Amino acid sequence: MKPFIVVLTFALASLPGSALAQNASVRDYTVPVSSARNLQFDFAFTYSATGSTVTSKNGNLILFYKKFYDSLPFAYSLDLSGSALLNRLNPQGDFNQNGRVDAPDAALMANYLYLKGGLGATRADTARFNPTFDLTRDGTTDSTDVQAFLRRLGEKAKDDLTYKSQFSSRGKKYLHSGSKIFGFGDFNLRYSDTFDRPDTDVTPGLGYGRFISATPLAKAVRIEEFLLREKAISGHLPKEHLVALGHVIQREGEFRDRYGSTYRRWWFEAMESVIVASGMAPDGIGAGGILRINEVLFEQRVNERFYGWEASAGVNFQVASPLKTQPRRDPGAAIGIRYARPIGWKHQVSGRVDLSSPFTEQFGKVYKLSFTEDYIYEVSNRIDFILRDALALDIRARPPSVGAGPFNKHLVSNALSAAFIFFVENKTNFSVNAQFDKVEGQPLLQSFSATLNYRIF
Secondary structure, three states: OHHHHHHHHHHHHOOOHHHHOOOOOHHHOOOOEEEEEEEEEEEEEEEEEEOOEEEEEEEEEEEEEEEEEEEOOEEEEEEEEEEEEEEEEOOOOOOOOOOEOOHHHHHHHHHHHHHOOOOOEEOOOOOOOOHHHOOOOOOEEOHHHHHHHHHHOOOEOEEEEEEEEEEEEEEEEEOOOOOOEEEEEEEEEEEEOOOOOOEEEEEEEEEEEEEEEOHHHHHHHHHHHHHHHOOOOOOOOOHHHHHHHHHHHHOHHHHHHHHHHHHHHHHHHHHHHHHHHOOOOOOOOHHHHHHHHHHHHHOOOOOOOEEEEEEEEEEEEEEEOOOOOOOOOOOEEEEEEEEEEEEOOOEEEEEEEEEEEEOOOOEOOEEEEEEEEEEEEEEEOOEEEEEEEEEEEEEOOOOHHHOOOOOOOEEEEEEEEEEEEEEEEOOEEEEEEEEEEEEOOOOOEEEEEEEEEEEOO
């Protein structure tokens, strides 16, 4: 957690002056209906060949979909993620990695066993033993490995496709229009190519709180900033007009349904009318101002802005286990706290805490506790910095299979990730990512990646 706290402290201490000069804050934005959605694809593919022989072929496709809707008295959220990974698997015995087990591989094995003295070498003999040629994995390179090689002679590389998906949803019904008390139902589904069937669970319960998406107001502030640079307006819009501009931006779907493919003309006119009514542009914002509005709404990325919090408690039931031979887990308590808070117009902090414990004789003694923190900083209108820290504590019961042997009851894990996202053009983004994973008792895992993704909406 320390890296997260350091970066967050630095960010709060360096809030840009332009954000403080605005006449409205995020919490000024209230609407009866609040919604947001996001669909994007990440894709990576590598391919290499020597002549007509494919030596490497790897691909990765990831899909994300998020939908948020909050009104009184009904609200819901949807989260869907899926990934598919394609790997070219070379057969065991393909020592030269040309995609097949053939005569050159036999020559390499014979050279090692007979010319370099590898025949009969054991794992303890580090000078002679080469694990590459230990095909039987018995710690000795001998005639059994030759027999294993001959059985594989002629085998070719094959493509291996793995995939997994996850779907989470929450529906909420508030007690009445002016209340923050709600009943809820969670539905979660996970599936991968190693499962017999989807791992499914449901959680009904009660909660208190509400979230509001203030993204339209954040877009209105970005538009105001650009119009000030263009001198299309004479000063900051009054708070009520800035909020009204956010309300018009929120109504994009309404304009699209009413006017069809030409809706932008009427939508932009409605925005300009709000700006003119503010007195900051009595004669209108002109063609340059309209172009700036179009640039902000369709050529730039404004991160989602949420504010609010909620606490909930329910009972989790597993409907189906992933393996047919695996029994369903016991019902258990599920308690959660979520919050989101924008800081100025460049920063967003959000997080959640989840606690679960089974309704058995181990209730309160066996549990899972997790903390997740997210921080987003808009470095510029084309660069974002995202930091995430996920800490988990798993207090486990000793399984019967362990007996009196050594067993770690407390398992702690932490995953810290950081990314810079560059908005290349329109809805295409390029991101550079670093992640550090640490599980108690295991070495630190570090990973770095660069991906290109496309955001549909």
